[in-house]
Amino acid sequence: MKTLLLLAIRNIGRNKRRSLLAIVSVAISLTVIVFAQGFIAGFVQSFVKNATKNDAGHVRVATKKFEERSRFYPVTYNISGPDSIIASIKRDPEVSSNIALVTSRISFGVLLSNNGNNRSAIALAGDPGKEKNLLYLQKSIVPPGRYLEGKRDIIMGSTLAQSLHYGIGDTVRVMTSGSDYALHLKKFVVRGLFATGLNVFDDMMFQIGIDDARDLLAMGKASQQIIIMLSDYKKADKVAERIRTIISDTSISVTPWTKIGDTFTTVELVSKIYGWIYVVIALLGAFIISNIMMMVVMERRKEIGVLKSMGFKRREILIMFLMEGMALGFVGSMVGSALGAGLVVFFHVHGIDLTSYMSRISIPLDNVIYTSLNVTNLVYAISLGTILSALVSIAPARQAANMNAVDAMKSV
């Protein structure tokens, strides 16, 4: 086997131009694949991060009735003792070691009106201090505004405020149905306008303190949701399972982000689609190896005849040509992966600015995507390039292996 490998490697060097062509073709494909993997990884990270921290967190604790109707943000199905549940969660060492943050939150829909202008909006109410590490809205406040500091403070998306003609210092009347189904009104003062660059935020959302929300919605000390953010979002299923064993109240549901909404389904679908796209790209790049190997076999008919007459078996001829194709693919894959990894690292630092495209869509994505390098993805890409190169070399290798030694030696 070692001899065959050495022969294969030597044969690659016999026609440097042709070998370089094959290597470059595979390298281009692998560069594209590795960069795409890095971009998609960054895209998914941004999507999961924004979809979870702005909505349900990595794990959400809520009543079962709320989960059934969660897309309507109902305020009538609440957790009556959220503080004791949070304390129980924090006491468990297995759960607490994975938690980055846990907090109560209330989200509800409302129709805001001002001087004849009406807009649907969504209120996010939480502990302002904890929401700083969740929503990060304090980083997006447009000067001279400020973040929430006291009761009746409200911060609003800049686009939402503009459409309703609200400015800093203006009074906002929020009227909505509370947890008792009755209409309630509370007035707030605009302290800041935020411009996150996320249209789903800037165009629709406002933030108030959770105590103000509880007062407005006649909720007492209850909470609509308990949001848990983990240090690793991939552990959500496991942590949720553990939390379920801690909470004895059977009316409470503990749901990981993978089971909420369409985020996980979207991520899975994107990964699957791109998985197939990578295979196609690698196949296209490796296809040139098949053509080159066909030419090599035709050129070296006499040599094949000599090898066979020297005692090389059919299987050994097959393996030798397969190894040649595979070696070309492997070298091309390594070069392409290195180039692709270099691009991923560059854009990991500098980011890819999609601001002009994001203004037309409203999905929870950052305007700037930072690519992400992953060793597993690199190994996968190199393996894909190498294996596909071997696969496309099978046909020419079989042709060489099946040649009649006498006829091959007689050929010109």
Place this chain on the structure above:
Amino acid sequence: MNYIKFLILFFFASSSAFSISPDDILAAMDKNRDYNTVSYEGTMEIHIGGEVRSKTMKVIGVGTEKALVEFTNAQDKGTRYLKINKELWIYFPSEQDVVKISGHMLKEGMMGSDVSYEDALESDGLHKKYNASISGEELLDGHACYVLTLDAIVKDVPYYKRTMWVDKSLFIQWKEEMYAKSGALLKVSHVLEMQKIGSRHFPTKLEMVNMLRKDTKTVFTMADVAFDVKIDKSVFSLQSLQR
């Protein structure tokens, strides 16, 4: 010949037993509500699941065009509703602010009850908005009733179709079913108690069930009902609402 005359007389006599028209029935019902002014102490029990929330209020009204409701129970003390014709305002004492209820908000239940703001705003005679027909007669809880079917003839109605069980002698509506245009049953109301006050038969305890909500009903009781009392009409103003 005598036999034929008898048959003709019998036929006309039978017809005249149903000769009361639907409009006559509606007019007789309206007469029970024909007063210059009214005042009463109201109690609204809102049943949601196993929970009961009780709200008390003082109500004064001028005909069916103007009404002022002030809540007196501790949780809602000072909350006021002002109705002037088809417009409704709410005064929130905690915010010292008045808001006009309009649009989709009108379909919300008053104080979380099964009685919507839209229900409370109904003032025009039903004959102006509905085409009524008598679909039969029934005995309901011991009361002989006409069964009236009302189909909307204008767009501006909260219920496209209504079925009413109207007492044949007292012209009180003991039961009503309210339907959407699709035919879906939206609400059912029952009069649980009735009093004769002066010449009027007036329902003093009603139950309203919102068929779109599970396990809920609202029971509204009126006490100390008085008609044609002296009322200072200046109270029916926005300025007065915010005092």
